[in-house]
Amino acid sequence: MALSFRSSNQSAIWDRIRSDDATKLRLKYDAYYHIFDEQKGTRVKKDGKEYVMLSSNDYLGLSQHPKIKEAGMAALQKWGSSTTGARLANGGRIFHRELEEDLADFLGKEACHVFSAGYLACASAVTGFVDRKDIIFADKNLHSSLWSGIHLSGATCERFAHNDPEHLGELLASENSTTPKAVVLEGIYSMEGHIARLPELVEVGKRFNAFIILDDAHGVGVLGNSGRGTADHFGLTQGVDVICGSFSKSFSGMGGFVCSSKDAIDYMRSHSKQTIFSAALSPSATACAHAALQVFRAEPEHRQRLEKNLTRYRNLLHELQLDTWESESPAIPIVLGKKEKVYYFWKALLEKGVYAIISIAPGVPPGKDLIRTAISAAHTDSDLDIIEDAIRYAATKI
């Protein structure tokens, strides 16, 4: 006989769920979690209407690359869909090791460990090394994955002004010199598109013997020799202690990585709950990431195309005097300041067949409400014509 749980939907948590203003607002404006029925390259379709995607992170446009798709399918055939467990429990596979060796070599580090999500990798790049007795100095605009790692580590955290080495230096100088210190940075800040002032930040951090963790999710593939990322771009690969990132941006795949010395990766494998208690990267995701890495090395044309597209797009935004928050990368915000303006701009883009994403406070600092756009090497001239037409139209609506 079924038991009746009269109170099962009377919990205070159900009340909170039903009355949440953020959810009501999200559903009212319907700006997020859209479902597309079809995708061909940069074009997505919903309810029979086609849109040019202007907010994904497929910077090099590799998500439909034949060699990457073939590698993923072959791995699925050979190894199946999953290793169904954490590597500590039922072992890694040779394909994990091959990717890790190749990626470590590419990024100029001794060793690497791959994870089933970039979020887990970047959280682990902090929790895997830092503990509660340490102090972390964090750029205040870090990605949520790094904040999760910071909170889970239990360490004291000081936030320094975004991309500001002078402020970092003041905070470091005010702390006890014997407390172990870590500095957490991004190579390219995903919302603003800013490149980290790495030479000054690393110099300050090293002056105070800090351990430097760099999340280069958006830098690898885009900056540095053959896409070796932000540290390579500045010749600072040995200046940063850890480089972490995601396979869901330029690699056009899924998963993430942490690279460092062999000792550090062995240490992290003993301490990172994100790998000890989470299943390994799947065979097909590993193969896709590995094939993308080979494409970075062998096919410079994708970066060249990205640069060409970026020049055209930046010129357009500049001509229309739109505020791009001084973005220096393919992640380009259009800062409109007020959420109503953002909403009308976004609606106008949709009307003209362009899909972008809204980001408003508290996701961005107050007064910086924006449309987050990202240019891809896969955007064709005809995509860029549609984007141009839509942005010119949207600019008249604000």
Ligand SMILES: Cc1ncc(COP(=O)(O)O)c(C=O)c1O
């Ligand atoms: C800077 C940064 N780090 C980490 C991540 C997490 O990567 P993933 O989405 O692949 O889990 C992201 C994704 O948005 C990111 O922008």
